[in-house]
Amino acid sequence: MKKTLLLSIALSSAVALAGTAWAAEQGRDGELRLLYWQAPSTMMPYLSGGTKELEASSIVIEPLARYDPDGKMHPWLAEEIPTVANGGISEDLKSITWKIRRGIKWSDGSELTSADAVFTYEYCSHPDTGCTSSNYYNDIVSVDAVDSHTIRINFTVAKPFPYAPFVGYNAPIIQAAQFDGCIGAKAQECTEQNFYPIGTGPFKVVDFKPNDVIVFEANELYREEGQPAFQSVLFKGGGDATSAARAVLETGEMHFAWNLQVEPEILNKMTEAGKGTIIAGFGTAVERLMVNFTNPNPANEEHRSEYLGGNNNRNPHPFLSEYAVRRALSLAIDRQILVDAGYGFAGKISCNVLPAPAIYASDANDECKTQNVDEANRILDEAGWIPGSDGVRAKDGVRLSILYQTSTNSVRQGTQAFIKEMWKAIGVETELRNLSASVFFGGDPASPDTYQKFYTDIEMYTNTFSGTDPETYMANWTCKQVSRKANTWGGGNMPRWCDPNYDALSAEMATTANLDDRIRLAKAMNDMLMQDYAMIPLIHRGGVSAFSNAVEGPRGNEWDSELWNIAEWHLK
Amino acid sequence: MIQYIIRRLLAAIPTLLVISFVIFALLDLAPGDPTGSLPMTVPPEVREKIRLSLGLGEAMHIRYYKWVVQFFINEPLNILQHSFGITIGDAENRTRILSWATRSPVIDLIVERTPQTLWVVGLSFLFGILMAIPIGIVQAYRQYSLFDQIGTFVAMVGFSVPTFFTGVVAIILFSVQLKWFPMIYDTTLEITSWNNFVLQVKQMIMPVTVLAFYQAAQLSRFMRASILDNLNLDYVRTARSKGRSENAVLIIHVLRNSLIPVVTLIALGIPTIFGGAIITEQIFRVNGLGQLLIIAIEGADIPTVQTLTFLFAILIVLFNLIADVLYGMLDPRIRYD
Numbered sequence: 001m002k003k004t005l006l007l008s009i010a011l012s013s014a015v016a017l018a019g020t021a022w023a024a025e026q027g028r029d030g031e032l033r034l035l036y037w038q039a040p041s042t043m044m045p046y047l048s049g050g051t052k053e054l055e056a057s058s059i060v061i062e063p064l065a066r067y068d069p070d071g072k073m074h075p076w077l078a079e080e081i082p083t084v085a086n087g088g089i090s091e092d093l094k095s096i097t098w099k100i101r102r103g104i105k106w107s108d109g110s111e112l113t114s115a116d117a118v119f120t121y122e123y124c125s126h127p128d129t130g131c132t133s134s135n136y137y138n139d140i141v142s143v144d145a146v147d148s149h150t151i152r153i154n155f156t157v158a159k160p161f162p163y164a165p166f167v168g169y170n171a172p173i174i175q176a177a178q179f180d181g182c183i184g185a186k187a188q189e190c191t192e193q194n195f196y197p198i199g200t201g202p203f204k205v206v207d208f209k210p211n212d213v214i215v216f217e218a219n220e221l222y223r224e225e226g227q228p229a230f231q232s233v234l235f236k237g238g239g240d241a242t243s244a245a246r247a248v249l250e251t252g253e254m255h256f257a258w259n260l261q262v263e264p265e266i267l268n269k270m271t272e273a274g275k276g277t278i279i280a281g282f283g284t285a286v287e288r289l290m291v292n293f294t295n296p297n298p299a300n301e302e303h304r305s306e307y308l309g310g311n312n313n314r315n316p317h318p319f320l321s322e323y324a325v326r327r328a329l330s331l332a333i334d335r336q337i338l339v340d341a342g343y344g345f346a347g348k349i350s351c352n353v354l355p356a357p358a359i360y361a362s363d364a365n366d367e368c369k370t371q372n373v374d375e376a377n378r379i380l381d382e383a384g385w386i387p388g389s390d391g392v393r394a395k396d397g398v399r400l401s402i403l404y405q406t407s408t409n410s411v412r413q414g415t416q417a418f419i420k421e422m423w424k425a426i427g428v429e430t431e432l433r434n435l436s437a438s439v440f441f442g443g444d445p446a447s448p449d450t451y452q453k454f455y456t457d458i459e460m461y462t463n464t465f466s467g468t469d470p471e472t473y474m475a476n477w478t479c480k481q482v483s484r485k486a487n488t489w490g491g492g493n494m495p496r497w498c499d500p501n502y503d504a505l506s507a508e509m510a511t512t513a514n515l516d517d518r519i520r521l522a523k524a525m526n527d528m529l530m531q532d533y534a535m536i537p538l539i540h541r542g543g544v545s546a547f548s549n550a551v552e553g554p555r556g557n558e559w560d561s562e563l564w565n566i567a568e569w570h571l572k
Numbered sequence: 573m574i575q576y577i578i579r580r581l582l583a584a585i586p587t588l589l590v591i592s593f594v595i596f597a598l599l600d601l602a603p604g605d606p607t608g609s610l611p612m613t614v615p616p617e618v619r620e621k622i623r624l625s626l627g628l629g630e631a632m633h634i635r636y637y638k639w640v641v642q643f644f645i646n647e648p649l650n651i652l653q654h655s656f657g658i659t660i661g662d663a664e665n666r667t668r669i670l671s672w673a674t675r676s677p678v679i680d681l682i683v684e685r686t687p688q689t690l691w692v693v694g695l696s697f698l699f700g701i702l703m704a705i706p707i708g709i710v711q712a713y714r715q716y717s718l719f720d721q722i723g724t725f726v727a728m729v730g731f732s733v734p735t736f737f738t739g740v741v742a743i744i745l746f747s748v749q750l751k752w753f754p755m756i757y758d759t760t761l762e763i764t765s766w767n768n769f770v771l772q773v774k775q776m777i778m779p780v781t782v783l784a785f786y787q788a789a790q791l792s793r794f795m796r797a798s799i800l801d802n803l804n805l806d807y808v809r810t811a812r813s814k815g816r817s818e819n820a821v822l823i824i825h826v827l828r829n830s831l832i833p834v835v836t837l838i839a840l841g842i843p844t845i846f847g848g849a850i851i852t853e854q855i856f857r858v859n860g861l862g863q864l865l866i867i868a869i870e871g872a873d874i875p876t877v878q879t880l881t882f883l884f885a886i887l888i889v890l891f892n893l894i895a896d897v898l899y900g901m902l903d904p905r906i907r908y909d
Contacts, residue, residue: 041673050611189670207760213760238854246755439603462612
């Protein structure tokens with residue numbers, strides 16, 4: 001009896017062992033089916049810059065470090081994240097030294113070395129390559145191979161946040177041997193290399209059909225034992241977001257669908273089928289109203305919406321230059337309605353232009369979270385804006401009549417309509433306007449309808465920044481960045497808001513390395529913008545994806561590729 | 573006849589050159605920027621570099637000249653080389669028309685996508701014709717009968733309900749509810765076994781049916797009208813009074829005469845097959861030429877749009893000629909000499 005018991009225990013543990021051994025085998029889960037309703041047109045992230053291409057290539061080629069869904073950096077091909085404390089960053093902040101993990105193999109069997117990183121820098125910084133991530137390699141003097149697995153990046157200026165080159169899915173390392181002949185103008189003609197890059201990631205490209213489908217196979221040389229769990233990946237592209245959601249949530253044909261910009265009620269209804277789950281990742285994207293501080297009156301001719309200096313005292317906007325009006329406009333908005341109607345899973349109320357990473361998020365502006373029409377009316381009354389016979393407030397012959405533009409998009413038009421009604425309640429008249437996205441965001445200096453020219457009173461769009469460091473992003477609203485004729489409307493400061501105190505904070509941040517100080521500065525800058533209502537934040541926008549209940553692993557990620565941890569995905 | 577064809581072909585050359593220039597100029601003047609679809613985090617100076625790397629720094633006439641050389645000389649030479657192994661000139665340094673989005677030769681993209689379009693759109697066109705002709709004949713012959721009324725109703729529905737609606741209805745009905753057919757067209761499927769063939773047929777049923785319905789609706793109206801026009805003519809009365817059977821009157825006399833305008837219509841419709849069915853291909857995710865065109869337009873991928881539209885122009889000119897020739901063959905009264 002005892003014997004049989006022992007035997008059965010031994011047997012069952014043997015079975016269990018065999019079970020785990022089997023479970024830990026690479027490729028045990030068959031095919032993973034991903035659906036991106038925008039199809040990737042190339043596998044070369046440096047020649048595209050589009051999110052869809054970055055996502056597709058992220059499962060083949062990898063950077064030294066990646067961001068997780070919380071915006072935290074993790075060493076990927078590197079041994080550790082260099083810091084000043086561990087000696088990886090020099091005291092003067094002008095160089096950073098990365099150690100590449102030893103023993104990492106490219107899928108063709110050769111070893112990943114520092115030469116590949118150096119080559120990647122040369123490739124992307126070559127002026128004729130047309131590299132879409134070249135801004136990740138700005139201010140670099142040289143990238144040196146210290147030894148076979150160590151690189152040092154030397155910067156021209158002190159870089160308090162030196163983690164742009166080789167970090168995140170925008171700046172992965174490509175194989176020097178493969179792209180040797182593809183530098184400069186030749187980059188465009190290397191179709192074979194651009195479609196089938198050799199990588200260090202969990203999968204390798206087997207078949208690439210541009211703008212349609214990509215087939216990946218597990219990379220047998222992948223560094224983690226037993227990963228990836230899937231033998232192959234089918235990466236299908238094209239179609240539209242709604243039917244992509246349907247393919248995961250209703251028919252279950254696909255395992256994962258990306259970027260589902262679908263009305264929340266439709267998504268909710270689809271999840272009732274019980275086949276899939278919706279995940280939202282939140283990055284830094286904020287849908288906001290830009291307030292024009294300059295006068296957009298067409299009679300102004302060449303000075304239309306033109307900043308003429310004097311901290312907004314010359315050529316001021318007839319009424320938006322008044323603090324009380326801007327504050328009232330913000331108070332009158334019920335942001336929760338906007339979230340519920342247009343965004344659902346993909347939106348949260350935001351009172352900051354810098355809502356994330358969490359360490360940078362300020363709580364000093366929470367007033368905006370609740371609508372307060374009475375207070376808004378009181379402010380306007382006090383400021384002398386008296387309702388006329390048509391219900392529209394006016395002062396000294398100036399009526400509170402706003403021209404409000406944005407891009408053509410059903411959610412945006414819905415938001416516009418709500419805000420128009422909300423502003424009507426405080427005696428503000430609003431005229432709505434929408435422009436095709438390719439014109440509005442097209443940046444053609446000859447067109448009067450671009451968001452940069454801003455020939456209206458208010459405009460609405462989303463802006464964001466890549467990576468997790470807000471320094472460059474916050475520098476967008478310095479006086480130097482004012483979008484104007486002199487810089488062919490190339491600056492990032494659309495409100496044309498200018499404050500020397502803000503510029504001073506921005507300059508200070510550019511030379512501060514200590515994280516706590518950087519947080520303090522970023523929050524202060526955000527609060528200045530918010531409390532002066534240079535922008536009126538509305539919604540913190542996230543990315544929404546759906547994944548099948550059969551699969552375990554996907555976590556929304558707005559800081560890096562949504563497929564950043566695909567090696568760990570597996571069937572339940 | 574031969575002389576006529578040669579004359580028409582020669583006349584087509586300047587026409588096509590003008591068309592190619594007009595397309596190029598229109599695309600050049602239209603707003604749109606290949607870097608427009610990039611995320612806003614890409615700074616303007618990087619965008620400028622990208623534009624330069626795509627060759628946008630050069631003047632328009634130089635870019636047009638380059639495109640003409642690539643399209644009329646380099647690409648045909650390349651086809652010669654790959655299909656027949658004949659190498660003429662410096663094959664190594666010959667530049668090809670590159671798509672701005674994929675940075676790969678546009679012609680390769682077109683070659684890759686043509687089979688799917690021909691299968692899906694071509695089959696639906698064929699089925700559409702096969703359905704429309706008999707339906708149109710019966711409808712006209714039994715005018716105002718129940719069959720005619722139902723046929724007219726169905727044709728009107730097919731005519732007026734767009735494919736983006738019927739397509740989605742078909743998906744919800746047959747994929748979501750009944751689970752008969754897949755809603756996503758698997759373009760990696762290779763027909764190597766009977767099983768795969770069945771899968772291929774299954775995934776083609778919905779797009780083909782949706783399109784065929786639309787085609788048949790249009791054509792059956794034409795067929796019906798054309799037969800009705802002929803039925804009251806003197807030669808029909810003559811044939812009947814000669815004592816020929818109704819079948820012979822209808823099939824031999826009326827049908828042949830009524831087919832003349834319909835055949836022209838079909839011939840002129842063939843180039844639109846190559847144009848793909850933009851909306852249907854998009855809905856069912858068929859990687860055809862229509863989808864290629866719409867993606868290229870959205871991404872301001874000018875070389876692809878230019879090349880595709882110009883190929884369509886060539887086909888339209890060519891099939892116009894074919895329609896004219898067919899006309900002469902079907903209708904002995906027409907002579908081209």
